[in-house]
Amino acid sequence: MTDVTPALAREAWRLAEPLHAMIYFVPEVRERFAALGLPPVADYFASRGAALGPVGPGPVVATFYNFHPGLVARALPAAWQVVTPATAVAVRLDAAGAALTRGLGDDVVKSPEVAEAAELARRAAESAVAYAAGRPLFAAHAELDWPDAPHLVLWHAQTLLREFRGDAHVAALLVAGLSGLQSIVLHAASGQANATFLRASRGYTREQWAAEVAALQERGLLAGEELSDAGRALREGIEADTDRLAVPAYRVLGAEGATRLGELARPLSRTLVKSGFLSAAAPPRK
Structure with missing residues (x-):
């Protein structure tokens, strides 16, 4: 068996x-929680x-890391007055x-390919429990019961791996x-995400964002609103560490x-992405 590399x-x-x-x-998600009385x-x-x-x-705050x-x-804890965990x-x-x-179709979610992907992802997710130390959000999710349907097994396994x-x-x-705020400021500066969306969705004011931009400029990680060479190197190092871990x-x-x-997941993921399922304005149900 060939070893898995960080890149793989x-x-x-x-x-x-x-x-x-x-x-x-x-x-x-929104429809179901709204029906229970939980707001956006x-x-x-x-x-x-x-x-x-x-x-x-x-x-x-500690485990999600980048929210105000x-x-x-x-x-x-107000949500727990509306729904139990x-x-x-x-x-x-x-x-x-x-x-x-809805996104993949009933035939696809019941296909042999989804079942095979689910089996592989579950093996990976279950084996990861041996390395749960220092990973509190993963460890908490790893204690949840596994679903039965293959497409739900695949979703749950990918949740754990994420x-x-x-x-x-x-x-x-x-x-x-x-x-947390500095991490998303640098993420936006990389051009891979929209700064306005990140700031608003994480609950920060323009003033708080600007203060961290100034701090990162002083640290030499930003040149204006863009990553400096040092900023790019730092982000590359963080991603390399994440891949290795x-x-x-x-x-x-x-x-x-x-x-x-990856081969099994690629066409499934591509279908969802092309259908707008990862857009902030996700397609409504028909």
Whole structure:
């Protein structure tokens, strides 16, 4: 069995990530939580944070990392007066199943290819439990029950792999001396994300954003509004550390299995992306 490299671990994650990430944009989530009486934004913190239990804002601010504490505090712990964590987990899974079926089609979600991808992703996610130390958000999600349907197994497995990688990314940011806000300022400066969307969705004011831009300029990581050479090097180092720390989850698959997971996930993810399922204005149900 050929070893999994950091580059291959990153590729396996990247190709499958839309299968999980669509959950943050599709209307199925908003509709279900709205029907229970949970307002927008609160549904995000409640659904993703439910694995931690009925916590207040502290653990969510710490593990999600780049949200303004005040934004989280407006949602938690008040959300737990509307839904229990167990209900939030169940509602999120139900929404994921409905969205994947709508986006991929009933025949595809029941296909042998989805079943094979689910089996590979589950093996990786379950093996990652041996490396859960220092990864609190992953560890919390890893204690949730596994669903039965293959497309839901695939979604849940990719959720675990995402949080496994995400916890590692937070560790890399800490080592680099970057706060949550600074990390998204640099992300926007790279040209890979919209600054206005990041600032507003994370709950920061223009003044707070500008203050961190100035701090990063003083540190030599920004040249004006763009990354400096030092800023690019720092981001590349953070991504390299994240890739390296993600390898243990995929090692059980070997290079062949990790490659196969990416091959199976690619057309599924492409379908969702082309259909706008990862857009902030996700397509409505028809």
